Structure formats: C-alpha cells, structure tokens
Amino acid sequence: MSVEPTAPTTRHLGHIARLVSLRWLSIGVMLAIALGAEPLFGIRVPLVPVLIVSAALGAWNLLARRATLENGRWHVLLELLIDLAAWTSFLYLTGGATNPLISLLLPLIAVGAAVLPAAQTWLLSLLAVGAYTWLWNHHLPLGLQDPAQAVHWHLAGMWVTFALSAAVVTWYVSRMTQAMRLRDQALAEAREKRLRSERILAMANLAAGAAHEMGTPLATMKLLVDGLRSGDNPAQADEDLALMSQQIGHCREILTRLAEAGGRPRPESARRTALGPWLDALINTLRTQRPDLRVSRTQADATADLIADTALDQAMRNLINNAASAAPDTPVDISTTCHGELLQVRIADRGAGMPAAVLATLNAPESRRHLPSEGLGIGLMxxxxxxxQLGGSLEYTPRHGGGTIATVTLPTASP
Structure with missing residues (x-):
C-alpha cells in the first residue's frame, strides 16, 4: 500500500509562489475600488473596513512568501481559502451578491481545480457556493449618488469582472503550462541519463569479462617474448622484442584497470588534482601508446584544481588520441581556461573536420543515445x-581554417 507523503514537493511551492503573485492583483483591485469608487463613479463604500481587509490580506501575503517544504500538504488549499475569505469579506462590505465582482470567485475555483486534489477542489467549490449564497441576504448595500445609473454601473462591473477573470485564468494557466513543460524536459533529461548509464554499465560488465578472458593469452605472449629475448638475437630483433614486451605489459595494465573498474562505483577512484600536472600525466601516458604524438599546449591557469577519476582520464586520452589520428602530421592544440567555477579544456585538430549534421548530432543529448555501438560511437558515448558523471559537458565545434575542436567543461574542485 502506498502512503502519500505529508510534506509538499517543490511543485507545491511553485503553486504558492504563483498564488502570492496573483493575490497582489486582488489587493490592488480592492484598494482601487475603495479609493476610487466614490470620487470617480459616485459609489460610496465603507473605506476603513475595506482598507482593513486589504491590509490583512497583504500582511498574510508577506508571510506566505516564506513558505518552505516544512509546510503541510494542505498549505495550497489554505492559501485559496484565505483568498475566498478575503473576497467574501470585501463583497459583504460592497453589496454582496449584487456586486458584479462576485463572479471573481469563479477564477478562484478554476485555480483550485488546476492545482488541488479532487477532494480539496470540491471542498473549495462548496465553500465558494456557500459564500455566494450567504452574501445573497447578508451584505451592506452600496450607496449610489444616482440610483438611475445602477444598471449602467452593474453592466460596467460585469465587463470588468469578465476582463479580470480572463486575465487571471490566462496568466495562471500559462504559467502552469510553462512549469509543466520545464518539468517534462527535466524528466526527459533524467530518463536520457538513466538510459545512457544503463548502457554504459552493460558495456562495463562486458569489458570486465573480456579483460579476464584476454588475460591468459597476453600472459602466454609475454612468456614467449621473454623467452625469445633470452636467446642470441640480432640487436634490431632485441629492440623489437623489448618494444613488444613493453606493449604487452601496457595491454595487461589496461585490462587490469578494466577488470577493476567493471561494476565498481566511480567515486572510489575520484581524486583532487591540479590541472597542469593532470594534463601532463595524460599526455605522457598517451605517448607510451603513440610515440609520434605531438602536442601544443596553451594554459591560462595551471594551478586550478579539479576532481578527476580513471574514467575521466581515459575519456580525455580518447579525445586527444582522436585529435591526433585526425591529423597525424600536425600537433594537437590543447588550450585551457578558467572561468570562475568552471574549467575548459579545448582539444583542437587540423583534420578534415566534420559535417554540420554530424556536429549537430554529437552535440544534441537526445541524439547521442542513438550513436552506433562501435568505433567513434562507443568511444564518444x-x-x-x-x-x-563529474558534472561536466562535451561539445564539438568546427575549427576556423579546418579541423574540429572538442571542448570539455569541468567544475573546479571546492576549496
């Protein structure tokens, strides 16, 4: 059996914030009628009582702005009941059911129907109907200096009421619709991240299994190479065998990291590091795989710190390696900048570049899930x-003069 939580969510706080804004309009209408009815239209209203009702509603509105998640789930209904009570008091002082502004109770019910559960909406509706019925026989009559104008002012009041009702409903519903669109967008982004995480987890488990299976063949190759090195070989052969042994050792290190990382929560490997030494270590490690790697560095702030882990290290090496493969004859340009709490690392190549459609696909979150599970697709994913995972982002842009720029944005480490 599910139990409904007793504390409102941030969605309820959004409703209360909109009600607070809407209530200032109600207060403005009450004050306008209290101060302008007699000098402009010759309609006498009890000024002091109306001002007291408006002031009390304004004071409550200032308190309502301080609503927090600790308020009960009935808080939204309470706010609407306060509005109903205020308007009932105002209408009692200004003609009751004969005042055309009584129709402003309908937008109040419409707002309640949009934000309240069904039971609370029916309760609000019944109370509003009860207030209307009570005001039919209990009210202070309006004092008209010219009773012959009563019908004219009543029709004018009906027009004003319709205009206000239309404005209130349009404003509130449009704000609610916008909030719902933002919520749906946030849900879609969360769903996208979950699907991507599930795909990454599946590949991590597959990689861990493959790492274990490849361990034995690599160990056999290492024994064979070491055996050949112990014989009487030409100098060139010894150099080649030494290189093979080094590369086999490097492969075994990669497989060991894969086996250890498979299924393990990433925060365990997270560490704080300075930007400059971190990039130096990445480039040095990558040079063991491709000795011909050439890098041109431009660094604005080498002392800035960030949080990195083994997966981020591998991601950065992949991006640098891709840039080097795109233009093997030119150096990879790596520049870093620091903007407040964000670090940017730009990895630029002088390759053939990418078509605009491909760049748009790589930069669109909704399209990344459909990248092919091989080659660039799996590496980019x-x-x-x-x-x-570390709060950063990756964006591809074309480089002026040819080539592509991969911009990695990462948060700086907290002091």
Missing part, C-alpha cells in the same frame, strides 16, 4: 558519460 563512454567519454560523454565519464565527463557528465
């Missing part, structure tokens, strides 16, 4: 996941 893993890189994006690693960067976003």
């Amino acid at each position: 893993l890189s994006i996941s690693a960067i976003e």
